[in-house]
Amino acid sequence: MVGYNQGAVLAVKVIPVLVIFVVGQVLLFAQETTRAEEIQAERRKRAESLEPDEVSRLEKVLRDFKDKKILERITAGFNGLRVKAGGLATGGGFALGPEYLREDLAGGRVSARGAYQMTFRGWSKADLQVDFHGKGANPLWGQIYSVRHDYTSLNYYGSGPDSAKSGRSNYRLEDFATDATIGGSLWNRKLILAASAGFLRVNVGPGKDARFASSEMLYDERSAPGISNQPSFFRGGAFVEFDTTDVRTGPRSGTYIGANYSHYADRDLGAYSFDRLDLDLQQYIPFFNKRRVIALRNRTSAAWAGTRRTVPFYMQPVLGGSDHLRGFRPYRFYDNNAMTWNIEYRWEVFAGMDMALFYDAGHVAPKFRSLSFRNLETSWGFGFRGNARNSVFLRFDIGFSHEGFQLWFKFNDAFFPRRVISSSAQVAQ
């Protein structure tokens, strides 16, 4: 009995130990004895569970978005037909509409586009443009541009620097303009000279914004010249542009000088013929490797008419808005002459965003000699600018003035110059 028990104990305790030892030795010989074998064993193990190395669903979406040029296709549209956003005068709200674009006409020498846009406030714009390009180094170019605006509620506070905020009214501006421009680019496109001629028809009617009085209820022909009758105009003009800025759509250095001259001839009434000169001077002073920039701008506009003639109010220079007096409502000041000074201190926050502190000062005056540094309207504020490859594609500015504050959400640089290539009414450009 005892012997049996001892045998059982032996079987229970010793045999498993022996088995384990034998298994261990088998493992010992089975395992890799060299580094190379160890690496190979790991590779063989991995080889048993290979699978295609695919990207995640999110990454695939992002990859295809770029590779299939989704953004380009959206912006380019289908067979030239696409959606166009923005581009109307400030104050009408977000504009959207179809656009048809062809850039491949005459072997790429001619491009044409046409668009119709409307805002949620009922403003609309329809335009047609044909561009003729010189190929390669050919510096000559031409353009035919036709546009119709219907802005149903433009602000009007009366003419002159003393117009009151409480004098806000609104009017409807409908115009139709067609212009032809021919120009040349010289000195590596730094200098542009052009001449243009066109035709303009205007109609001013009651404003549609029921919150404010219609302009003709508050202002008469004397305080708002041209509010009763609107003639059609012939326009001839020229402009010169000298641009040494590094990036046109978000400059950090260089100089921009633009000068536009136009003569508008009243074809119907003979009372509203006038001349107009617009100057735009910009200087960008970079420091700390262009990560800090002082941007300076002066814009001066002068419109003058002969004896017994006046400049219609809708063709007068205006101040107030997203790119000059940013603490004031759009079109806050009208008069024959206007001047603004802007200074911005811009700094890079990170690679895709700059910030800016700005100070705007300016005023309007009935006579050019009345423009001075006294009695300036001022505003100040700060802003954020999203940029890609140094081009500003998004801008958010907050401007403050004694009349309150304004928020601006725009898709361009604050000082982006606009060439006068259309005879359209000033406010519509």
Place this chain on the structure above:
Amino acid sequence: MRRKCIFWLLFSGGILLGQRFRMDDPLLREPAPINVAKVYPRKFSDYYDFFYSTFGKPGDQNRLKSSPVRAMGTNTLGEPMAGAWWEPRHYYYRMSIEDLVRGPGNSKPPSDGPWLVVAAKNEGITPGFTIEDVNKRRYFLKFDPASNPDIATAPDVLVSKFFYALGYYVPENYIVEFLPDRLEVRKGTKLRDRLGKERPMTRRDITEILLGVPKRKDGRIRAVASLLLPGSYAGPFRFWGTRKDDPNDIVPHEHRRDLRGLSLACAWLGHDDSRSINTIDFVVEENGSRFVKHFLIDFGSALGSATDKANSPRSGFEYLFEWKPAIVQFATLGLHVPEWAKARYPAIASIGRFEFEKFDPLLWRSEYPNTAFSNRLPDDEFWMAKQIAAFNDDEIQAIVRTGQYSDPAAERWLVKCLIQRRNKIVKAFFPRVLPLDRFQVKSGTVVFEDLGKPFGVGAPPDLAGSWSLFDNERGRRRGIPTSAGFQIPVELKDSPSGTYAVLDISAGSAPDPRISVFLRKDPKSIEIVGIDRTWKQPIVPPAP
């Protein structure tokens, strides 16, 4: 009983599992790769790579660990093994100036005769063509921007030579000059327009693409011709994780020493565009094996270049987006000016923004976080720093000359910058460890080189060695109190074959930094089989 089982299993079968050194250590070359069957070409999204790397946590990140993971894929000497990623070159087997200039090869430039355009890129940052010469070799032709001659083509060539000498696989890049009429469109070649629509390519497309390319007075155009790599395309590699379809890719990339150390090489050469998009895997057949080989490509945006213009001064100093600097700039209204914004650059159009005075190798950053770069530890840094230190001034000059800068001032400035940046790298990273290397046993003594000495950052003069016998199975040490210095003790000399000893080298009484040199008694000699470097804690972490 269970406990006993485990014990015995470990004891009997696991004896060798616990071995620190195997009989074939140190392995200088990876074992022959397992043949790959099917490797699927893949393509990544730049946007995803940027956003995930900037705001996510790709891979296994040392910065999130209390105890960082040391580099893998190395042999017991701490050197990456020659294989599909890297192989020892200039530092290990001194290359002659001719070899350095030759780089991956300089005998197969595009041949004379017409070049057939078989594909074209008319979009992106810079335009380019794929051409086929009369020898049926294919090349990618890339150009400089009109505003900055040589700014992209020169770095593409000369930086590839540096990376080659540092051990990486790179394509053969050649500077070529040609008249446009040498390019002919091969029948059937298609071109994708800016909307991705394919259409037949015409001669006129060539003319238009070349419009924005700078031309010499005689009408010749300068370009870089990059020889198509051999094998089949398998897409880029990531700087984290492994390829799921590659059996030989067993080390997570973020823990590869060759990729961690690459960060220093990129810092030296101002290659901030060192991201997946500029890498490529090819399935190649070499020495009877079919495997995935990993290449670095596209160096046109190194050395102060952004390919189509001068690089941003931020480049190399801050990521494209980084919370802390952005918040500082936001909060201080830009009144806090980062040091990099004060850097001065000479007005050399073909260089862009490349300098050495503000360059800080400890804080250098790529365009956005790179997990392998961020994971680097002082031994990874030393590994690359010693390779960079191996380039003398003449060698640097010779390689820079392969960029064929039209402006001699550009070449001079570049050489000066690279020499100064090399010195800064050495001075920044050598002192983190003991900069001793090239250990050998000579006449019964362990001898080594102090790599820092020529740069004035040599090891302290009070270096001392202490010896221990090393139990390779259990990893235990038994001190040899009678032995000091670097002479091999009799306890090892007289021991049977297979005995291990370790020599700990440190300066003065400080325990760190320290180097442990492991030696093995072999039948006929005593060999150095392992090197382990430790350093003072905490270390200044690399860029997050």
